[in-house]
Amino acid sequence: MVKIDTSTEVIGLIGDPVEGSLSPRLQNWAIDRLDLDYRYFAFPVKKGTVEEAIVGANSLGIKGLNVTAPHKKVAAKKMDELSGAAKSLGAVNTITFTDEGKLKGYNTDWKGFVNSLKLTGFEPRGKRCLVFGAGGAAAAVVFGLIREAPSRIVIVNRTEAKAAKLAREMEGLSPGVDLEVRPLSGTDIGKKIERSDLVVNATSVGTGSTEAETIWKTDSNFNPDQLVYDLIYNPDPTEFLKLARNAGSKTVSGLDMLILQGLESLKVWTEEEFNPGPMVDELRDHLRQQVG
Numbered sequence: 116m117v118k119i120d121t122s123t124e125v126i127g128l129i130g131d132p133v134e135g136s137l138s139p140r141l142q143n144w145a146i147d148r149l150d151l152d153y154r155y156f157a158f159p160v161k162k163g164t165v166e167e168a169i170v171g172a173n174s175l176g177i178k179g180l181n182v183t184a185p186h187k188k189v190a191a192k193k194m195d196e197l198s199g200a201a202k203s204l205g206a207v208n209t210i211t212f213t214d215e216g217k218l219k220g221y222n223t224d225w226k227g228f229v230n231s232l233k234l235t236g237f238e239p240r241g242k243r244c245l246v247f248g249a250g251g252a253a254a255a256v257v258f259g260l261i262r263e264a265p266s267r268i269v270i271v272n273r274t275e276a277k278a279a280k281l282a283r284e285m286e287g288l289s290p291g292v293d294l295e296v297r298p299l300s301g302t303d304i305g306k307k308i309e310r311s312d313l314v315v316n317a318t319s320v321g322t323g324s325t326e327a328e329t330i331w332k333t334d335s336n337f338n339p340d341q342l343v344y345d346l347i348y349n350p351d352p353t354e355f356l357k358l359a360r361n362a363g364s365k366t367v368s369g370l371d372m373l374i375l376q377g378l379e380s381l382k383v384w385t386e387e388e389f390n391p392g393p394m395v396d397e398l399r400d401h402l403r404q405q406v407g
């Protein structure tokens with residue numbers, strides 16, 4: 116039986132939609148495992164009411180919030196203080212309210228991604244990486260990779276100009292990392308994939324209405340020496356990961372990043388120093404029951 120009384124800290128998620136989000140199941144499982152006096156809820160918040168929601172949460176004494184689509188950029192603009200990553204990405208996925216009532220914004224998405232790579236034994240330093248996509252999710256991936264000093268990151272996007280913009284934003288952070296930009300239609304993308312140690316799908320192709328699709332259409336460019344990562348966690352595996360598995364590549368689904376960014380947020384709110392690694396296997400099983 117869960118004990119909830121006046122000392123129980125409230126945390127939660129704001130976004131639109133939040134129905135179907137795995138975060139409440141993930142966070143409340145971790146809260147119980149760590150024996151913390153917290154509870155996590157999902158709050159549907161429409162565009163245009165984000166600021167009111169955040170200010171209201173602060174007034175109610177809510178301990179902190181996660182922020183998901185489509186509010187991450189707007190939320191960053193409302194903060195009194197931003198972490199370095201949140202500032203570089205212009206996006207906040209975690210908010211804390213200080214005792215003085217100030218709003219502090221963090222971004223744990225990139226950390227969730229990097230930690231999930233390390234958990235599989237992949238060390239990005241000196242490695243050749245290729246990322247499909249140039250939206251917010253791709254930005255978190257590129258930001259996280261850059262901090263690990265790979266030798267090269269190729270950003271491949273349908274709209275090349277967006278990839279070029281992302282590369283420009285990240286350039287200053289990455290002395291020594293070769294940042295390349297290519298259009299998805301480029302004739303050399305297959306070769307670039309073949310020469311990569313890590314291939315990441317950070318586009319939205321492969322979930323929802325595009326569930327039957329894949330950003331890369333053939334398994335002939337993947338190989339057993341690669342790690343192939345799809346940020347999508349529903350379905351799991353995606354068509355993209357199925358192609359990679361056909362070619363013998365090691366694969367990781369977006370569930371690992373979701374779990375690890377969530378546990379980083381929990382660390383921010385609770386200031387507890389726990390090791391998330393040992394919880395990931397059990398959490399993956401626990402969350403897959405909801406994904407179906």
Ligand code: ATR
Binds near residue numbers: 275277318
């Ligand atoms: P997020 O914040 O989740 O990354 P986003 O900013 O909307 O979402 O980015 C979606 C990414 O998926 C973009 O890289 C987008 O490519 P464009 O920049 O060309 O729009 C990519 N994407 C979405 N649908 C696509 C499709 N059908 N084919 C190829 N790329 C697609």
